Amino acid sequence: MSAAKADEPSTRVVDRAQYALAAFLAVVGAYVLYDAATLSAGFSDQVLSPAAFPYVVGGALVVLAVLLAVVTARGDVPEAEAGEDVDLTEGADWLTVAKLVGVFVVNIVLIDLLSWAITGALLFAGCTWVLGSRTHVRDLAIGAVMSVGTWYGFYVGLGIPIPAGILDGVL
């Protein structure tokens, strides 16, 4: 063991973030097990207890979490997913992701009040801005056309009454 270590001290990379994933799996698994334990026995005609499946799944999650932690410690590194627009040669830009999540949360908070016809436009324009577009007026205009268009598409085209929020009576 020690000989191998001496040979390649610097080549072993441990992806520490993967421990966080393992911890997440363990927490989910533990909660599934806890939730299963709180279930009361099934109806008398239920041969398969409602808790049986959760016990299996929760247990599997905990075991998998342990296995993941072990392989991580042994130097297992995930091969991140490639794609046409994905450039893996540079580090991840988590700030952009955080901004997108922010735009998303704004949409969630405002949608009941302002309705999709408005927040949809903001969502689109906000995302284009975060992703590097600098033509704000045009982006907002495109967003507005899309959100109002889809609103009417649902209301008139598909016959689904999509809430109008503050624009009730206007649209």
Place this chain on the structure above:
Amino acid sequence: MDMLLDGFATALTPINLLYACIGVLLGTSVGVLPGIGPAMTVALLLPVTYNVSPEGALIMFAGIYYGGMYGGSTTSILLNTPGESSSVITAIEGNKMAKAGRAAQALATAAIGSFVAGTIGTVLLVALAPSVADWVVNLGAPSYFAIMLLALVAVTAVLGDSKLRGFISLALGLSIGLVGTSTGQPRLTFGNSLLADGIDIVVVAVAIFAIGEALWVAAHLRRRPLEITPVGRPWMGRADWSRSWRPWLRGTAYGFPFGALPAGGAEMPTFLSYITERRLSKHPEEFGHGAIEGVAGPEAANNASAAGTMVPLLALGLPTTATAAVILASMQSYGLQPGPGLFDNEPELVWGLLASLFVANTLLLVLNLPLAPVWAKLLRTPRPYLYAGILFFASLGAYSVNFQWFDLLVLLAFGLLGLAMRRFALPVLPLIIGVILGPQLEYQLGQALQLSEGDWTTLLSEPVAVVAYVVIALIVLVPLVARLRGGGTDPLEKELDDLEKEVRP
């Protein structure tokens, strides 16, 4: 045969023909567009199922599936960056051909090969699916349980590089499937009544495919623009035809059975087809520099496998690819349960769908040859608009399920999970299939035990079930044994490994 003719009567009504056209066009354009695959498109379109007839929606989805398979090849030929794993192989020779000024021939052999393979595949599907359904209809709950378990294990263990990551993904999917009150008691609902009906599969699928992908791309957005090879109208010369037709047929022969198997997928047959063509070619020196056989075979294989996938989907209700999984979810939202009963209960729908596959295939050929330059232009869509558009339509799709902000919150949460899965290389397919099949697995097990009054040996009471368990054991044990022996890997596997290394530098 009469049934199929009735099916054509359904498929060729103007409205259904329109849906087929929309599906094929949408499918091809999203196949071409980076970042969006057919599974994501069908997921984004699930809301239309609330108002479109089941025939129309399924015909459109089938068109998207076939179109997406074809569109992916355009991207891999014109850019050297395949979007779907099934077109990785096409990129090797296809992009080399494009760089050598033979993009038109590469696109033509891909389009015509897809048509040939898709048509043969659909003929096989029409011939096989009803008899498989007839056979399956006699199976009891123990067999169903075993077959579903086989599908889950196979999809998880056979596809992808890391079995551990596959099973992690599967377990997460099964946990999501537990949420709700299907057993009479709330499970994993956190006391929230909005979760009582479970987490809508539409929201999960859209989040994992669309939001996860958009966020992942945002984190790694390419700063340099991609090089796109300009292209004219696809055409082929006499020599190209004579070098293409055999690879098309061989590719079809690989693709269809792999698609039809519970763990098929399109990657394996495209790899096999490429290797075969390289061995059999009279121009082996051209491989690696743009050999047309290396485009013709794999493209035929991936379209034939799309047709094959419909066999287990329609006859058993088992999805084996991400797109098939989402199509299954759409059928469930109509209250249709795919499986043997479907052929008896909904003959018009099933045969209409089968007939529309022929229609979609023909449309693809007619549309794609002249439209290739237009598809190439799509590749220049500004990325901020593309990904903002994906996030926009994903939000709309999830919101339209119930018009509750809560669904958007769930969407965001699972979108972040999708992002993490891409970061940690967790495969998406086992999770989606786990969400869909998990509850059914539990239901079938419950049924089996109910009938046997709690006797667990009932699970081995049907021969089909026993066979399924044996296959599961083989899938799990054979690689283990091979690894223990060390170096005992077979030459095919080694060749696949080498090829993978060539493809992914």
